[in-house]
Amino acid sequence: MNQVLQDVYGDLMKCNKCGFCQANCRVYKEVLEEGLSARGRLRLIKAVADGELARTEDYVQKVQACLQCKECAVSCPSGVNPDRIILAARRDLVETRGLGILKRLAVRGLFASRRRLALSFRSLRLLQKLFLSWMPGLAKVRGINLRKFPVAERPLLASLGGPAPGNSTPGGLAPGGPAPGGSTLGASTPGGSTPGRSERVAFFTGCMIDNTLPEIGKAVVEVLERNGRKVILPREQQCCGTPMYISGDLQTARQVARANVELFNRLDVEAIVVACASCGLALKKEYREFFKDEPAFLPQVEAFSARVRDISEYLVEQALVDPAELGRLPARVTYHDPCHLVRGQGVAAQPRSLLKAIPGVDFVEMAEADRCCGAGGMFQAFYPEIAGPITRRKLGNIAATQAEYVVTGCPACLQRIQGGLDLARMPQKGIHIVELLNMAHQAAENAGEKRARAATGSR
Amino acid sequence: MVVPEKQLAAEKEQGRGNGLPERVIVSEKVKRRLAEIVGADRILTAHEDLMVYAYDATLPEYLPEVVVFPRDAAQVAEILKLANAEQIPVAPRGAGTNLSGGSLPLHGGIVLGLARMNRILEVDKENLTAVVEPGVVNADLQAYLAPMGLFYPPDPASMNACTIGGNIAENSGGPRCLKYGVTRDYVLGLEVVLPTGEIIHTGGRTVKNTTGYDLTRLFVGSEGTLGIVTRANLRLLPIPEGKRTLLAVYDDLNDASRTVSAIIGQGIIPTTLELMDNMLIGCAEDFAHVGLPKDAAAILLIEVDGFQESLDRQARVIEQLCRDNKAREVRRAQTAEEVNRLWVARRTVIGAVARVRPSYSLQDVTVPPSKLPQMVSRVVEISGKYDLPIGVLAHAGDGNLHPLVLFDKRNREETERVEHAESEICEVALALGGTLSGEHGIGLSKRRRLSLEFSADEIELTRRLRALFDPNGILNPGKIVGE
Ligand SMILES: Cc1cc2nc3c(=O)[nH]c(=O)nc-3n(C[C@H](O)[C@H](O)[C@H](O)COP(=O)(O)OP(=O)(O)OC[C@H]3O[C@@H](n4cnc5c(N)ncnc54)[C@H](O)[C@@H]3O)c2cc1C
Ligand code: SF4
Ligand code: SF4
Numbered sequence: 001m002n003q004v005l006q007d008v009y010g011d012l013m014k015c016n017k018c019g020f021c022q023a024n025c026r027v028y029k030e031v032l033e034e035g036l037s038a039r040g041r042l043r044l045i046k047a048v049a050d051g052e053l054a055r056t057e058d059y060v061q062k063v064q065a066c067l068q069c070k071e072c073a074v075s076c077p078s079g080v081n082p083d084r085i086i087l088a089a090r091r092d093l094v095e096t097r098g099l100g101i102l103k104r105l106a107v108r109g110l111f112a113s114r115r116r117l118a119l120s121f122r123s124l125r126l127l128q129k130l131f132l133s134w135m136p137g138l139a140k141v142r143g144i145n146l147r148k149f150p151v152a153e154r155p156l157l158a159s160l161g162g163p164a165p166g167n168s169t170p171g172g173l174a175p176g177g178p179a180p181g182g183s184t185l186g187a188s189t190p191g192g193s194t195p196g197r198s199e200r201v202a203f204f205t206g207c208m209i210d211n212t213l214p215e216i217g218k219a220v221v222e223v224l225e226r227n228g229r230k231v232i233l234p235r236e237q238q239c240c241g242t243p244m245y246i247s248g249d250l251q252t253a254r255q256v257a258r259a260n261v262e263l264f265n266r267l268d269v270e271a272i273v274v275a276c277a278s279c280g281l282a283l284k285k286e287y288r289e290f291f292k293d294e295p296a297f298l299p300q301v302e303a304f305s306a307r308v309r310d311i312s313e314y315l316v317e318q319a320l321v322d323p324a325e326l327g328r329l330p331a332r333v334t335y336h337d338p339c340h341l342v343r344g345q346g347v348a349a350q351p352r353s354l355l356k357a358i359p360g361v362d363f364v365e366m367a368e369a370d371r372c373c374g375a376g377g378m379f380q381a382f383y384p385e386i387a388g389p390i391t392r393r394k395l396g397n398i399a400a401t402q403a404e405y406v407v408t409g410c411p412a413c414l415q416r417i418q419g420g421l422d423l424a425r426m427p428q429k430g431i432h433i434v435e436l437l438n439m440a441h442q443a444a445e446n447a448g449e450k451r452a453r454a455a456t457g458s459r
Numbered sequence: 460m461v462v463p464e465k466q467l468a469a470e471k472e473q474g475r476g477n478g479l480p481e482r483v484i485v486s487e488k489v490k491r492r493l494a495e496i497v498g499a500d501r502i503l504t505a506h507e508d509l510m511v512y513a514y515d516a517t518l519p520e521y522l523p524e525v526v527v528f529p530r531d532a533a534q535v536a537e538i539l540k541l542a543n544a545e546q547i548p549v550a551p552r553g554a555g556t557n558l559s560g561g562s563l564p565l566h567g568g569i570v571l572g573l574a575r576m577n578r579i580l581e582v583d584k585e586n587l588t589a590v591v592e593p594g595v596v597n598a599d600l601q602a603y604l605a606p607m608g609l610f611y612p613p614d615p616a617s618m619n620a621c622t623i624g625g626n627i628a629e630n631s632g633g634p635r636c637l638k639y640g641v642t643r644d645y646v647l648g649l650e651v652v653l654p655t656g657e658i659i660h661t662g663g664r665t666v667k668n669t670t671g672y673d674l675t676r677l678f679v680g681s682e683g684t685l686g687i688v689t690r691a692n693l694r695l696l697p698i699p700e701g702k703r704t705l706l707a708v709y710d711d712l713n714d715a716s717r718t719v720s721a722i723i724g725q726g727i728i729p730t731t732l733e734l735m736d737n738m739l740i741g742c743a744e745d746f747a748h749v750g751l752p753k754d755a756a757a758i759l760l761i762e763v764d765g766f767q768e769s770l771d772r773q774a775r776v777i778e779q780l781c782r783d784n785k786a787r788e789v790r791r792a793q794t795a796e797e798v799n800r801l802w803v804a805r806r807t808v809i810g811a812v813a814r815v816r817p818s819y820s821l822q823d824v825t826v827p828p829s830k831l832p833q834m835v836s837r838v839v840e841i842s843g844k845y846d847l848p849i850g851v852l853a854h855a856g857d858g859n860l861h862p863l864v865l866f867d868k869r870n871r872e873e874t875e876r877v878e879h880a881e882s883e884i885c886e887v888a889l890a891l892g893g894t895l896s897g898e899h900g901i902g903l904s905k906r907r908r909l910s911l912e913f914s915a916d917e918i919e920l921t922r923r924l925r926a927l928f929d930p931n932g933i934l935n936p937g938k939i940v941g942e
Contacts, residue, residue: 017514019617077746
């Protein structure tokens with residue numbers, strides 16, 4: 001038995017086949033095939049561990065067609081954590097059959113899904129880049145050099161530098177354009193007028209925000225600055241490692257993770273803020289898992305993870321947002337819980353309380369708010385025939401609320417939902433919570449200016 | 460539940476039933492024909508796919524040869540005709556959560572997957588009825604009905620996964636069945652495909668119906684041996700105006716079971732009256748974190764529902780009875796959230812015991828409620844006698860007991876002891892005027908104990924009845940009665 005499977009064997013044995021994990025697994029509910037329920041996948045993984053079954057193509061598909069949404073972990077009374085066992089099985093595949101196994105799957109998946117590529121094309125393109133570019137040789141799938149494929153016009157980390165609002169100082173958003181070499185590490189020593197450590201936070205952008213949705217990143221910086229925080233954005237930060245980790249390539253995942261831990265640990269900051277649910281989960285919890293065989297490095301990981309906060313979590317924990325400073329946003333709003341926030345990090349109340357704090361916002365809870373939107377990393381690209389209906393169900397729940405905005409806390413969900421809304425020609429707009437907060441701040445400023453103008457005019 | 464080695468040995472001795480060979484092979488030709496009937500995307504033949512239809516929620520596994528997912532009664536009829544002609548056994552399956560080996564394809568052959576026939580066809584609010592296909596998940600039906608102010612009373616703890624078809628085949632119960640009755644009381648009529656392929660309709664849409672034999676009730680609880688349910692007319696009820704949920708805590712298990720007899724003896728029928736002993740309290744609490752008292756010897760989870768005015772009075776009477784029987788504390792759940800969490804804890808407790816030992820086996824014996832205290836104390840004795848941890852979980856109000864025996868199936872000697880302990884539990888229950896199964900069915904796991912409860916004549920009648928429906932013995936062979 002491969003060591004990776006050996007490690008989870010005890011958990012596998014805990015599964016008593018009660019079937020409760022079928023309840024909320026969207027993949028199972030869509031296809032209604034036992035092999036795609038957590039119970040079925042675990043049975044096959046156990047068979048492979050016991051040497052009863054070879055790592056066949058069918059087996060690979062069963063292990064890959066999982067959203068990693070963690071619904072099964074929540075419904076399992078026996079504490080099995082099927083999602084983690086599935087990850088272990090992916091790792092076992094990479095270790096025993098090499099990265100090529102993923103490559104074949106990717107090629108197959110991409111070709112099979114060509115006619116559906118229209119759905120959220122932008123996000124698929126990025127996914128290809130995120131998921132495939134680290135795999136040697138895979139970048140040229142379909143004759144396109146994915147690594148060079150343009151995705152965002154300008155990644156956030158490269159584009160920062162325009163006039164920044166608020167109290168940004170060098171080391172935060174460099175007002176004079178990107179510092180040569182892109183490092184802001186020098187700024188980590190407080191000095192002169194720089195605010196003290198307790199007001200400094202680092203921002204881990206993550207690839208998705210950096211590459212496709214830099215607006216979210218800008219909003220994070222602006223909201224933090226408006227609330228008295230100085231933001232450090234280390235340019236050498238790397239991918240969080242999730243794409244590699246959930247595909248089973250722990251080695252590459254560890255490389256980037258190590259670089260991140262070392263980089264951020266050198267910063268003198270109160271917190272490391274993230275606005276991507278999957279990055280947050282990795283940084284906060286999964287890094288421990290990455291390095292569990294390396295006890296010497298673990299203390300560093302612990303010190304790093306302990307400071308990581310999701311943006312909503314951070315704002316609420318620090319009581320930073322003062323409703324009196326927010327302008328009116330008269331709009332009906334609903335909220336989608338990203339799997340990796342609600343189940344991954346237990347963050348659900350915070351974004352809701354922030355939304356309710358915005359004057360004028362009419363918050364309506366959608367049905368099944370915490371059900372997966374169908375993104376699931378590469379899942380949407382490989383299994384569009386399953387992901388499509390999952391997303392449509394989400395869209396139906398959104399439509400029923402008659403909200404104008406669908407707010408969420410993860411760029412991946414946002415892409416998926418917005419892609420779906422566009423395709424279905426639905427009028428709702430998807431938006432990250434921090435963007436909405438920033439809009440409320442802007443509304444307050446505009447109102448303030450208007451009042452000021454009105455006051456001068458009347459004089 | 461049954462132990463694999465033991466089971467296999469027993470099978471070898473007695474043959475698997477109905478004179479069928481141990482394993483019926485399905486030819487390529489028949490598989491092609493099946494694919495023609497249901498469509499190529501509704502048939503599974505790959506080894507990996509078959510492996511996951513070899514099990515249900517019990518321990519043994521039997522590999523089918525093919526899995527098909529029919530769309531409607533007509534396709535089911537075609538499949539059964541083919542199976543009859545070719546003498547291929549068919550095992551019907553809903554969600555595969557049953558606890559009696561009922562959906563296991565004992566002889567290979569065909570697994571008939573009904574999970575995809577899952578439409579709610581109609582809800583008639585005026586007449587409080589619904590028409591559903593068999594694959595509808597119990598909780599999905601409840602969620603659909605709730606906004607209309609209606610509910611379907613049977614609520615097995617597995618409701619988030621199990622299907623209405625499975626519930627009908629097992630005549631399933633659940634906590635609130637104490638007041639409301641079991642599945643059988645809520646099925647008004649059925650569409651059934653007979654093993655020989657005829658599509659028939661039983662009952663109707665009215666609660667009162669005495670036209671002819673009550674075939675509906677014959678099919679309910681028939682464990683997939685007499686026909687395939689393809690549609691069901693269900694009876695619904697309006698959601699009661701309010702409810703009160705109480706938690707009574709005891710330092711002595713016997714005081715808890717005496718309270719149950721006292722409440723029923725007073726002529727009070729709460730909606731639910733559930734008992735958990737110390738071990739199960741611990742397991743439930745570790746999973747659900749609801750603040751259950753882990754030091755208590757037992758708890759009773761009691762709920763009453765009805766018109767608002769009556770609730771507090773009912774709750775007060777029950778609280779008093781609990782105190783009279785030495786409850787150390789009686790709490791009332793204050794918020795809907797608290798009530799919900801208590802029920803999550805109760806529903807998940809069977810699964811949660813896996814935290815203690817790798818395997819569990821549970822019985823489903825049921826005794827008259829007045830005999831509950833005796834039954835419970837005998838289970839505790841048996842636990843000591845065989846040196847096995849046995850948790851006591853009971854739908855106590857209706858005397859339905861689930862003694863959970865914990866062991867490690869890899870340990871042969873321990874597994875033997877489990878077998879003996881369970882036999883003794885069954886004998887005690889029967890001696891107290893009870894029955895082997897209250898709600899999980901006989902299936903494969905308990906069929907060899909059937910003769911403890913049924914006389915030879917009764918078993919023979921069961922066989923003859925079955926042969927009348929299924930002359931070739933193709934439908935779920937080997938279940939309920941063996942060879
Ligand atoms: C943790 C746990 C808790 C449980 N709690 C309860 C409980 O509180 N109360 C209770 O009563 N049960 C309980 N059960 C048992 C189980 O959930 C029920 O027996 C349930 O009704 C099975 O439904 P299913 O859809 O899973 O059916 P399956 O397990 O797939 O099948 C059950 C039987 O029904 C037959 N069948 C299925 N569909 C059809 C059909 N359409 N036509 C004809 N035959 C069919 C099968 O052949 C089989 O014999 C529990 C199980 C577990 C694992
Ligand atoms: S993580 Fe989600 S998709 Fe994967 S098995 Fe669990 S519930 Fe299903
Ligand atoms: S809920 Fe847990 S114990 Fe039950 S089948 Fe799923 S993984 Fe196994």
